[in-house]
Amino acid sequence: MNKLRTMMLLLAGLVGVSSAWAAQSGKEVFGKVCGVCHNTGVAGAPRYGNAGDWSPRVAKGTAALYKSALAGTPKGMPPKGGNMTLTDGEVKATVDYMLASIKDAAKPDAAKAAPAAAVEQKPLAPVAAPAAPVATAGSPVAPAVSTAEVNAFNRLLKPASKRNLPPPEDGIHDPANDGTHALQPPLAAFGTLPKSFAGNRVNWVEALSSNKINPRYDRLDPNAVPVVMDLNIVREVKGSMPDVVYPHKQHTEWLDCSNCHPAIFVPQKGANSISMAAILLGQKCGVCHGKVAFPVSECRICHSKKKPMPVAAQAAPN
Ligand code: HEC
Ligand code: HEC
Ligand code: HEC
Ligand code: HEC
Incomplete structure (x- = not known):
């Protein structure tokens, strides 16, 4: 357990790199971030353009859908699709883009067309910040489990402004303890480490292999060394997603x-049944990934083994 503890302490400070890109359209964001799940319905995600998937959700009202997209849901929608660099406005524009995909399908049904149209003309309702509790009064569909609570474990998915706080403000260290104020702030500590694009923006695997860090493996024994085992396990994945190499x-x-x-x-x-849904809910690989290791939004780090694609499936541009 000592190693896990060391790792958790090491990863406890979170770096947020503010990105200063121009606002992206809903279509762009969908292509880059949301499509990986919402094109094929990973873990039960409502599929783009599939009115059947969306109709029970549209009934909740657009404000509720914005809220789900921003704060995540207990059934596996990650806050902001796992990309906390997106602005609230970009996420809402993407929800609008997704809802537009089923507009035509909904039209023939008079009963459904009315609420859908009403939803579109509504001015954007103010939506709680992603970190705020979402089961607000007035929400007709307050979930039994607060989504904020469910995603609370997902520290690496916190907005950049809530990550990498100096120790006295991070909610982990005791501000009344003088030692807390002597600790190096994470941003200063992480500044020289190899970068990644997700989580706390440090590539920890590379940091270790390039000897930028030298973690202790045992709290009591400074000379303890890890027992490293070099064995890859390939888990075949049905469909077009590359296989997982563990x-x-x-x-x-x-x-x-x-x-x-x-x-x-x-x-x-092969003895364990692992699914993406379980991982998104913090089980199996998700016990660590999204909490103390890179988050689930980084599909390709896990799904790294390409398989021969059926010719018909290669139509997608780019
Ligand atoms: C890692 C997979 C994944 C990604 C990436 C993802 N979603 Fe989802 N999304 C889901 C799943 C799973 C659900 C269904 C969850 C549920 O029923 O609560 C969902 C549900 C939703 C819903 C419906 C929520 C509701 O209350 O019914 C919206 C809106 C949504 N996603 C928007 C987005 C947007 C916008 C993005 C990109 C910024 C995105 N999603 C990226 C997995 C994903
Ligand atoms: C981060 C989690 C993790 C750690 C740490 C870990 N393993 Fe595993 N191990 C796995 C997973 C995942 C599998 C694949 C299980 C499956 O396919 O259902 C596996 C499979 C195995 C297998 C089965 C291989 C086979 O071909 O059937 C052995 C043996 C094994 N691990 C030994 C070890 C040993 C020894 C260590 C420590 C040196 C270790 N593991 C550390 C996650 C881990
Ligand atoms: C007990 C915690 C734990 C579990 C469970 C776990 N991982 Fe990891 N994983 C880590 C840590 C820690 C790292 C290194 C830090 C990082 O990359 O963020 C890592 C790194 C990785 C890497 C990166 C390797 C590289 O070369 O960059 C892959 C791939 C990966 N994990 C896949 C998986 C898969 C697939 C599963 C489930 C079968 C899994 N992990 C389960 C903790 C865990
Ligand atoms: C931490 C590692 C990890 C990451 C990150 C990850 N996956 Fe997975 N994924 C897995 C594992 C493990 C399985 C189970 C494979 C198996 O069947 O044994 C899986 C299974 C799947 C499956 C098969 C169906 C299912 O639901 O089990 C799909 C599709 C999938 N992942 C899509 C994605 C997408 C899209 C992303 C990025 C948003 C992603 N995965 C990110 C590890 C990961």
């Missing part, structure tokens, strides 16, 4: 075998 090497450089075996995974290839 690398033991990169994990055992940080973690004890006992961090995963047997509590999270039975140590036998």
Whole structure:
């Protein structure tokens, strides 16, 4: 457990790099961020252009959908689709873009066309900031479980402004303790480390392999070294998504075998049933990914093994 603890402390400070790009259109954001799930319906995501998937959701009203998109939902919609650099306005524009995709399908049905049209003319209702609790009064569909609570574990998906706070303000350290004020702020500590585009913006695997950091593996024994095991496990994925390669090497450089075996995974290839839905809900790989390791929005780091694509499926541009 010591290693996991060390890792969690190490990753406890979160870096937020503010990105200063111009506002993107709903279509652009959808293509870059949301389409990976909403084109094919990963983990039950309502599919783009599929009126059947969307109609029960549209009935909740656009403001509720904005809220889900901004704050996430207990059933696996990550806050802002996992990309906290998006502005609230960009996320809402993307929801509008997705709703427009089913407008035509909804029209023939008179009963459904009316609320859909009403929704479109409504001025943008003010929506709670992503971190705020979302089960507000007046919401006709306050979920039984607060989405804020469910996604609270997802520290790496916090907005950039809420990450990387100096220790006295981070909610982890005791501000009344003088030692807290002597700690180096994460931004200063992470400044020289290799960058990544997600989570706390540090590529921890590279930081370790390039000797930029030298974590201690045992709280008591400074000379303890990790038992590194170099064994890749390929998990075949149905559909067009590349297969998942689970690398033991990169994990055992940080973690004890006992961090995963047997509590999270039975140590036998194929013996565990793992699904994207479970991961998005913080189980299986999601016990760590999205909390203390890179978040689930980085599809390709896990889905890294290309498979031969059926010719018909290659129509997608880019
Ligand atoms: C990692 C997969 C994933 C990504 C990426 C993703 N979504 Fe979702 N989304 C889901 C899932 C799963 C659901 C269904 C969750 C539910 O029923 O609560 C969902 C549901 C939604 C809903 C309906 C919520 C409701 O209350 O019914 C909206 C709106 C939405 N997503 C918008 C977006 C937008 C906008 C983006 C991009 C900025 C995005 N999603 C990116 C997985 C994803
Ligand atoms: C981060 C989590 C994690 C850690 C840490 C970890 N493993 Fe695993 N291990 C897995 C996963 C995931 C699988 C694949 C399970 C599956 O396919 O259902 C696996 C599979 C295995 C298998 C089965 C291989 C096969 O071909 O059947 C063995 C043996 C194993 N691990 C041993 C170890 C040992 C020894 C360590 C420590 C040096 C270790 N693991 C550390 C996650 C982990
Ligand atoms: C006990 C915690 C834990 C679990 C469970 C876990 N990981 Fe990781 N994983 C880590 C840590 C820590 C890192 C290194 C830090 C980082 O990359 O953010 C990592 C890194 C990785 C990497 C990056 C390797 C590289 O070369 O960059 C991949 C791929 C990965 N994990 C896949 C998985 C998959 C797939 C599963 C589930 C089968 C899984 N992990 C389960 C903690 C975990
Ligand atoms: C931390 C590693 C990890 C990340 C990041 C990740 N996946 Fe997965 N994904 C998995 C694992 C493990 C499975 C289960 C494979 C299996 O069936 O054994 C899986 C399965 C899937 C499947 C198959 C159906 C299902 O729901 O199980 C799809 C589709 C999928 N992922 C899409 C995505 C998309 C899209 C993203 C990015 C938004 C993503 N994944 C990010 C590890 C990951």
